[in-house]
Amino acid sequence: MDKIHKPKKVFVPGAISPQFVADSIAKHQSKTNIGAHAIFLGQIRADEKAEGHVTGIEYSAYEEMAEQTFHEIREDAFTKFDLICMHIYHSIGLVPTGEISLFVFVSSAHRRAAFEASEYIVEQIKTKVPIFGKELVGPAGEYIWKENK
Amino acid sequence: MDKIHKPKKVFVPGAISPQFVADSIAKHQSKTNIGAHAIFLGQIRADEKAEGHVTGIEYSAYEEMAEQTFHEIREDAFTKFDLICMHIYHSIGLVPTGEISLFVFVSSAHRRAAFEASEYIVEQIKTKVPIFGKELVGPAGEYIWKENK
Amino acid sequence: MSINILYFGMLAEISGQANEHLAGKENMTVNDLKGQLFEKYPEMREKKFKIAVNQKIGDDETIIPLSAEIALLPPFAGG
Amino acid sequence: MSINILYFGMLAEISGQANEHLAGKENMTVNDLKGQLFEKYPEMREKKFKIAVNQKIGDDETIIPLSAEIALLPPFAGG
DSSP states (O other), X not given: OTTXXXXXXXXXXXXXXXXXXXXXXXXXXXXXXXXXXXXXXEEOOOOEXXXXXXXXXXXXXOHHHHHHHHHHHHHHHHHHSOXXXXXXXXXXXXXXXXXXXEEEEEEESSHHHHHHHHHHHHHHHHHHSOEEEEEEETTTTEEEEOOOO | OTTTTOOOOOEEXXXXXXXXXHHHHHTTTTOTTOOEEEEXXXXXXXXXXXXXXXXXXXXXXXXXXXXXXXXXXXXXXXXHSOOSEEEEEEEXXXXXXXXXXXXXXXXXXXXXXXXXXXXXXXXXXXXXXXXXXXXXXXXXXXXXXXXXO | OEEEEEEOHHHHHHHTSSEEEEEOOTTOBHHHXXXXXXXXXXXXXXXXXXXXXXXXXXXXXXXXXXXXXXEEEOOOOOO | OEEXXXXXXXXXXXXXXXXXXXXXXXXXXXXXXXXXXXXXXXXXXXXXXXXXETTEEEOTTOBOOTTOEEEEEOOOOOO
16 A cells, blocks of 8 residues: 555644554554654644633645645655654644644654654745634634644 | 653663553643644664565664763754754564554654654764664565665 | 636735636746736735645746646745 | 672573672672673673662672672663
8 A cells, every 4th residue: 555655635624633543553563664753743822822722723725735745754754764654634624723633754763864854844834834723812712723844 | 741851761672662652642632832743753664684684673783872861852843943842763673574663753743853853863863872673574584684774 | 728717815915716717838837827817906916825736835946747637836834 | 798699681591590609809890790700600691781789780890789689681672
């Protein structure tokens, strides 16, 4: 499956659950050439803004372009790093504070490739994928458009 | 709890389950200052040796010194990186091929600290902690003493 | 020639819609389109955004082909 | 003076035990102890190992204090 690198569905509605992460890990235990997994999880912070605390982020995306960009990031990372598996999941829609909105999971024989790929992929996602986020703040439900640095 | 940095029990008997990883993640969802989790998992490879495939690793340790060294690595990492939480778990005893023997879990407000700390901690563990491993190979149960590079 | 424009995030708020068709002309550039947009939606002048032409980020000189899909993309916030 | 020595991994296999007490003397160094060990277990000469004195890695010149806990540590394999 992974060798063909078919475009995969990245967007999942709402938060990504810890159980989903566990199930993904468990699926890789039959791949006995894997020695290292690096997992990155993005979690929604309750940042303090002038209007109040952030209570969640509502994600939207230019989905067709985003899925295509995720696919290109995958292909590029497989070329650059000696990886066995790679999975990327991103939330779409509302993700409340404390919940997970990004799950990047790379696996390799040795740790170096996993570490490097994990960081590289996250940076690529932050800068290249057309995903937009409304930070919901305060009890009145005001919002601020989020911008990656 | 995490601010006091009390020495924590690192060794767990046998393999570390994906469910254990999920439970650890879930416990961090109430910490709403966390924005990034980096997780490293070491998985046992079925490496091919002259005597046959590796079927598992039997870990032993100089436990008192190892726990103390893990504690020093923790303290050092908290000083070096802007972390909110850090957890390290390592197997002791037999871990079969495909199962997880190391779980390093760091959390921070922003991704950079989590990435850097994750890699640093894993390297420190590999070189400084007195843990020993017998790679069990082939059907006859022969073994080779493992050595980190 | 009519151009299909998709608006995202705060740009959809300014335009008040997720997409619309604007009149275009042959060999129109992204810069030409921006001029039209700024005239119609003066608020967009102050906003930071990129324009994707058929799902590729273009620059001001990029030519807009016939029946292209144009998207106005505010700053990215994924992750 | 008697020194308590812990053996780990392949060194425990060579010594045939997890720990033992060896006779020591005042101001004995790690190097002196190695000499004793190599005499008793010639096979250890070819093995790579570190010696921990009271849970700190020592070098050849490290003095072994009274009632120290000594550990022979083969290459680490954690992770």
